[in-house]
Amino acid sequence: MNEIVLLIPHFNNPLGLIASLMSIGSTEKIDVIIVDDGSTKHGIDEIATRNAFTANGKLVFIYLDINKGIEHALNKGLEYISKNIEYKFVARLDCGDLCTGKRFEIQEIFLKENPEIKLVGSNVVAVNTKGVFLYNINMPINDKEIKNKMYFNSMLIHPTIMFSSEILATIGHYPINHKYAEDYAFFFAIIKKYKVANINQYLLQIEINENGISLSGRRQQVKSRINIIKGNFYFGYYPIYGLLRNYILLYTPYKLILFLKKKLNNEISN
Template identity: 45%
Template sequence: MPSEIVVLIPYFENRLGLISAINSIQESFPVDLMIVDDGSAREVLPIDEVQKTYGDRGKIMYDILPENGGIEIALNTGLEKIIELDYKYIGRLDCGDRFHKDKLRKQITYLEVNNEVKLLGTWSNIIDDQENFIYIERHPVTHEEIKKKMYLNTTFIHPSVIFRTSILHEIGFYPLTYPAAEDYAFFMSIVKKYKAENYPEVLMDYIVDPNSISSLKRKKQVKSRIKVILSNYYIGWYSNYGLFRNILLLLVSRTVSNRIKSIIRK
């Protein structure tokens, strides 16, 4: 049985994180992988180990970029190859993060029934790099709430989403003009044009990595989010509050931000 879905995984010098991520994919149907190595020098994509680890759970495709160009380039390289193939759905997963069993089955089942929904995320456990639970990220579920709150921050855990390949023909790929916030800009474009939702169940573990883009490039990411909001600005409460909130975040570290979220969600 050919796979309906391919999971796109950008890779950069994180062998253990990659193996952990692909080990977490446990479905009752084939799930193909598209792995793009973003110019690793020290820990080049361990192709033999990945193939041995993943076994017969699906087809594995690779691309190794000659130099490090950033996650946006890696993601778009993968999408360029995927769009030429016959996949109905595209999923995302990052090295170190983990899917729960049957995550993709639940999302695809929902999308098959709800044809108007083009992108579907999930809730997630937020875990620190020492495997300590921090909180559960319960993003808004309905499209109406998502569309409003996208002006505050992304309403999707990036590696939780799957989306219909067909939307790429109109939305395009990840934009390169919003460094460290390519996913936010990409999702904003989708939400403004199509119906998008979150599946109201915790279906993955998202690891807060101190070496991740969100940690190392936090200020650049927040500045890019502000640019996205301004590019999609309208006169209203959510766009104005979103601008104020993100300007305030420039003054707060991610550690402090996560502590505040943890207190609020308990």
């Protein structure tokens, strides 16, 4: 058993799962927990999936009887991980997203060399579903800036993170009452108790599916973020600006948001 365990939720995307596993370097030492969230059309081909995984570790498959949502799949995986105390670090990855370089080794070294940091993410390269480059996403690096700007939006990109498993004893699992924003709520719980960081490297390529969440889903996501901000509110610039920003996003067409995001991130990258 390795010290690192990777948690991947799956729903009707076996090809994306295989691509993600193939992107993990063969020298990485990592176990992988795959939780199928009651796939209804395209289930997991375990043989093909095992063949795609060349790293030094084992694959564990967990199946939910019905589709309950990603937060339930993630928590099922965390339940398994919590019972295996040998795991010191928990990483995340989503089907279709691709690791670059020695991502997990880099993050493990960072956490071991900076024991006061309990969770670390990274910068990412964003592509569309055809693999065409969209933009780079550069995240704030230090704990203070991340915590301040978390009131605007998540300053930790979910599939890039690795965290110390010890925090699960105090943080618990993903909240299930913040639909489409379970990661945002999870991160807020973490930053209230621990220091976090981002590594200034592009350790992941994420896939942006412009049609991945319905319009009603996007609105629910923003509403959930607003409720999370309110739940962590204090009277100051960052929470006030964050609330106003998210109320504006609530009524802004998503196509316009995507256009502005591409333009802003490309300008920053250049």
